[in-house]
Amino acid sequence: MSDINVAVNGDKFDLSQPIGDYSFTFKWLLDSLNENDEKFQKFHKNREIEKITFSDISDGQGYFSAVLRFIITFTDSSKAPSDDAYTTVLKIPGTVSFKKANSKSGGNNEVFEAVANVASIHQHECIFYNQIAPILEIPLPKVYKTVEIDLQNLEGCIHMEDLSNLGKTLSYFESVNLTQIKCLIQTLAHMHKNLLTTDDAIWKNKFMKHQRGFADITTFFEDLIEPFLQKCKRRNAFEQYLEKYRKFAFNKDYMIYVHQQSHQDLEISPVIVHGDIKSGNILFSIDANGDIQNGIASIIDWQVLREGSPMYDLAYFLVHNTDGVVRRQAEVFAIQYYHECLVKEFDGDKSKVPYTIEQLKHSYNYVFLTQAFFIPFLAVFMFNGMESKIKSQSLKDAFFDFITLKSLHAYEDADRLLKNEMKQVFEKYNN
Known part of the structure; x- marks a missing residue:
């Protein structure tokens, strides 16, 4: 778990700071929420943020990505932080956990690297959420923003709603x-x-x-x-x-x-x-x-x-x-x-x-x-x-x-x- 103290209207924290070891910043995350998440826009857009914490919730199963869950709390909250916090998720493609489990299992990471194409599978998932998901009418997460991996974006991500309280x-x-x-x-x-x-x-x-x-x-x-x-x-x-x-x-x-x-x-x-x-x-x-x-x-x-x-x-x-x-x-x-x-x-x-x-x-x-x-x-x-x-x-x-x-x-x-x-x-x- 990483703790970040933030005051959007103050000077406690530089929002341009990257999230963990990734290139995405806290400003990028908040901008995406303000631009794309209707619930956040309606209830939290103008509130001063007290703290942002995040952790990887893939629980050993995110072999082709890290799944980061962010908890945002606010300075003006009159409730317990857990009752007034806002949560959201970033899914960032990568293979660190896959290779770690593979090595422990006795598997050959060179074989895996020879066939894995993280950029390709991430691109397919972005296309799915942007073009195909709306016609299926099945239970899917709301996706706020997708970033594909290319020469300009060495890291991609999918910004989506947090479903951990629903299932x-x-x-x-x-x-x-x-x-x-x-x-x-x-x-x-x-x-x-x-x-x-x-x-x-x-x-x-x-x-x-x-x-x-x-x-x-x-x-x-x-x-x-x-x-x-x-x-x-x-x-x-x-x-x-x-x-x-x-x-x-x-x-x-x-x-x-x-x-x-x-x-x-x-x-x-x-x-x-x-x-x-x-x-x-x-x-x-x-x-x-x-x-x-x-x-x-x-x-x-x-x-x-x-x-x-x-x-x-x-x-x-x-x-x-x-x-x-x-x-x-x-x-x-x-x-x-x-x-x-x-x-x-x-x-x-x-x-x-x-x-x-x-x-x-x-x-x-x-x-x-x-x-x-x-x-x-x-x-x-x-x-x-x-x-x-x-x-x-x-x-x-x-x-x-x-x-x-x-x-x-x-x-x-x-x-x-x-x-x-x-x-x-x-x-x-x-x-």
Whole structure:
């Protein structure tokens, strides 16, 4: 936490001072609030500021950015500071926390640096908020100002509202419930309907850069196999699957095919997909006590959005945000329910829905197989990003036991698919 004493009408503090180690200044932040934030303009624009504090609230999950939350208090407040403070957020792209967690996990930062393009993913997110977000009509943060990275601006940022009092995220080591899954499916169906009924020129072919998905970082995940096997206590169970499916699991050609071509071969109209819709990027609504509820308050971090199958985000969400029990329960109804929600979005006219359930099921299976094998290795990476904050060794062990069983269930289901419905896919890409 950094404390800055400010008196806008006085001389206590030079507002041109940079924020931490970044090039943005406190004057830049206040100017953006005064120019773009209607709530700040209405209630706080002419008030003298007593203090500004800020801290990184990414909580070990902001691997491609720092998320700075600012608390602004005022000299004329007649209330407790916490009751009259104003908060706002700056998201500044960068990879410091990613490389730190990657190194701790045994990963190769050179591999990551070879494929990461922070400027590109930040630019995509800026374009998303400025051009695409208004047509989706889904819960998203209000964005006040975006600054893209270019030769003049060596740092970029997104200035947005603070949502920390409206919702909370779950960690990678917690499972969502079935009602939360239904809430997400409803949101996806509404978003997809709006995209499918909007002029294609607004969004189509504008988000193609990240269609390779995980293909370029498969080597990064392979580096984490041994660290996971050493911790999981189930080495033999996983080694039998890795021996059989390792070539397929890390086959870049399959990854690229699924992301770029599979939905086209299935004659599925593309939509914009979030691309990383894990629970850390979803704020679930909270009640008066701050306890997580089922509704969605906001979906954040649209850094790797791209065109793709309407099943991509659903499959990704279920693979990464559920345990085996919840995922298997959800898979019984999820695709049918999505289709029903989409029909409802089209006012009950099934003829307007461009997908059949069979098309969606097949597309779901394609995406599932790109993600299922990576759960344990992503878990190692995520675990090392949060381990230092967990004091209890028994709790650390419980987290890893959770992810071990979740991974094993995913491997079992991938094995079933590759022996049956997706057997031809395995035979084609197991090289």
